[in-house]
Structures are given as C-alpha cells and as structure tokens.
Amino acid sequence: MPKAEFIARQSRRPSGLLGYIVAWVMASETAQENNRTLDHLAIADGDRVLEIGCGHGTTLSKAAVCADNLKLTGIDFSDVMLRVARRRNSVLLAHNLLSLDHGDSAAPPYETRSFERIYSVHTIYFWVQPEVHLREISRVLAPGGRFVLGFRPGDDGAYAAKFPGSIYNMRAGAEVEALVATCGFASVQMHSQQINGHAMNWIVAHNDDT
Numbered sequence: 482m483p484k485a486e487f488i489a490r491q492s493r494r495p496s497g498l499l500g501y502i503v504a505w506v507m508a509s510e511t512a513q514e515n516n517r518t519l520d521h522l523a524i525a526d527g528d529r530v531l532e533i534g535c536g537h538g539t540t541l542s543k544a545a546v547c548a549d550n551l552k553l554t555g556i557d558f559s560d561v562m563l564r565v566a567r568r569r570n571s572v573l574l575a576h577n578l579l580s581l582d583h584g585d586s587a588a589p590p591y592e593t594r595s596f597e598r599i600y601s602v603h604t605i606y607f608w609v610q611p612e613v614h615l616r617e618i619s620r621v622l623a624p625g626g627r628f629v630l631g632f633r634p635g636d637d638g639a640y641a642a643k644f645p646g647s648i649y650n651m652r653a654g655a656e657v658e659a660l661v662a663t664c665g666f667a668s669v670q671m672h673s674q675q676i677n678g679h680a681m682n683w684i685v686a687h688n689d690d691t
C-alpha cells in the first residue's frame with residue numbers, strides 16, 4: 482500500500498506535533514542506511530563535515546566520533562527537525578564542535594570549498610531541480626573532497642510506487658549517477674546494497690585536487 486500523502490509531506494519537511502513523532506521514527510528507520518553512508522564517507526582527522534537535510538541529527542552524533550578534530554555542520558529547512566537535532570546534540574553544540582543551520586540546500590549559506598566531506602541521505606526525492614542542489618554541493622566541497630548521496634533507487638517499480646509521486650521523485654540509480662556526473666564532480670561511482678529487503682544506493686563523488 483502506498484504511504485499516505487500526509488506522511489510523505491512530513492518526510493519531505495516535518496512540521497507541527499506530528500513532525501516530532503516522524504523525527505523519532507525516522508531516526509531509527511534510517512539508521513542502517515546512514516551508518517553505511519558514514520562508511521562510504523571515510524571521515525578523516527581534521528575534516529570539516531556537512532550533512533545536507535540532517536533531520537533528527539542522529540547521524541551527526543555518530544559522525545562526531547569517526548575521527549578527531551572534526552568541525553561538523555548540519556543544514557535543514559524544517560524547524561522541528563532542527564529543534565530535535567539541537568536537543569540530541571547539545572553537548573557538541575556547547576563545545577562549538579557542531580553548528581546546525583536553517584536553510585535550503587538549493588542555496589546553502591556556505592563559502593566555496595568549505596567542507597572536505599559532505600553527505601545527504603533520503604533527500605534527493607524531494608529536490609524538484611536536483612542539479613541546482615548538486616551544483617551547490619560541488620561548489621562548497623573542498624578540492625579532493627568527497628560527497629556521498631544515499632537514496633532508494635526507483636528501479637523497482639513496485640517498491641517505488643509505495644511513495645506518492647506527488648511528493649517523491651523516485652529516480653533510477655543510473656539516472657542519479659548520470660545527474661551527479663554532470664554537476665561539477667571529477668569522479669562519480671555508484672554502490673548498491675540491500676537494506677530491509679530493498680536496494681539502497683550510494684553515489685560517491687569527488688572533487689579534483691585543484
């Protein structure tokens with residue numbers, strides 16, 4: 482049965498009381514995909530790390546212990562999600578190891594070449610013009626930096642049909658790979674793994690060293 486539209490809208494941008502419940506459920510529902518994303522990201526000591534659509538902030542808490550001397554940033558355009566993420570990461574915030582920003586990934590408020598590592602999970606479905614977001618990600622990624630994009634591909638039509646097309650744009654893995662390749666990255670690779678019985682894909686892209 483397809484997801485109800487009102488739940489799909491909440492996934493795109495959680496709001497109100499229901500948004501807090503969605504944040505709580507999402508944090509455990511997407512944990513495996515996000516853990517694997519951190520594996521692909523290979524965070525190193527001293528990296529500046531950005532999560533786009535950081536939602537509940539659970540993955541940023543995990544990123545914080547991947548290496549030493551990190552500077553973490555999360556951006557999301559949902560007030561509810563940012564409140565949840567701030568509560569979850571109060572210690573990191575108090576020690577200035579993390580900043581959580583309100584903003585749209587179509588126009589992230591960061592200087593060019595600001596981050597060695599950028600990741601985003603379960604967000605591309607909601608980007609109407611994904612190339613706008615991807616070009617901005619390439620802009621703020623440092624030379625030699627790595628970007629990991631995690632998403633459920635639309636290749637399995639029956640599975641994709643569970644996500645209302647009015648809210649979700651379920652793209653085939655090869656389509657997303659080709660899209661990322663046109664947005665300014667020097668190299669792009671796709672990885673796939675079954676999680677909870679369905680394919681999950683990760684695009685791993687790099688900027689060149691110069």
Ligand SMILES: C[S@@+](CC[C@H](N)C(=O)[O-])C[C@H]1O[C@@H](n2cnc3c(N)ncnc32)[C@H](O)[C@@H]1O
Binds near residue numbers: 515533584585603
């Ligand atoms: C489905 S949730 C995924 C949250 C988290 N990344 C995860 O994997 O559990 C999508 C999140 O991305 C945020 N989001 C979607 N589009 C966005 C945009 N254009 N700019 C900033 N945040 C966005 C939503 O507010 C929401 O918190």
